[in-house]
Amino acid sequence: MVDIGNKQLQLNISEDDDLDLLESQAEELTSEDLMELEQQMIAFEEERLDLETPEPKKLLMNKLTEAFHLIEAGMAKLEEQDLNAERFTKVYRIVIDGLSCYKTICNKKKESSVQATLRN
Structure with missing residues (x-):
């Protein structure tokens, strides 16, 4: 029996097992x-x-489009609740301007997709 902290572990080890282990180590x-x-x-x-190397991130057109829809839905919820239209308009413009780089990437991916479809 071996005590580990508050727990006990029952091991069925004979004296012969100990000797075999010692001999194998020698x-x-x-x-x-x-x-x-x-x-x-x-x-x-x-x-x-392999387990530590993360998968490289990719901006996929369908995921970008999904994100834009979610952002638009969130902005619509804010607009519904905000009595101050000027404040909402200012925030909306900031958000849209901030997303412009992603919109550009999405548009380029759409163009590439359309061109690939036309070639086939």
Whole structure:
């Protein structure tokens, strides 16, 4: 029985198991063993790097269009509630101006899509 913090772990380990483990640790590794260990470490490191490397971000036309619709819906909700039309108009213009770079990207993607369709 092994105590870990407030928990106890029941292990069925015999004295022979302890001796086998100690004897296996005393054996020298062969060149093949070392090469296999190195290959395992390389594979492990590559797998770890694959998991850590995030997918590159992309601006997709359908996602941009969806975002524009959501923003327009949000702006419409603000307009419904705001008694100050001048304030809303000012905020709306700021938002639209701020989104212009994304609108440009979306329009270029639409143009490219139409041109590709026309070629086919």
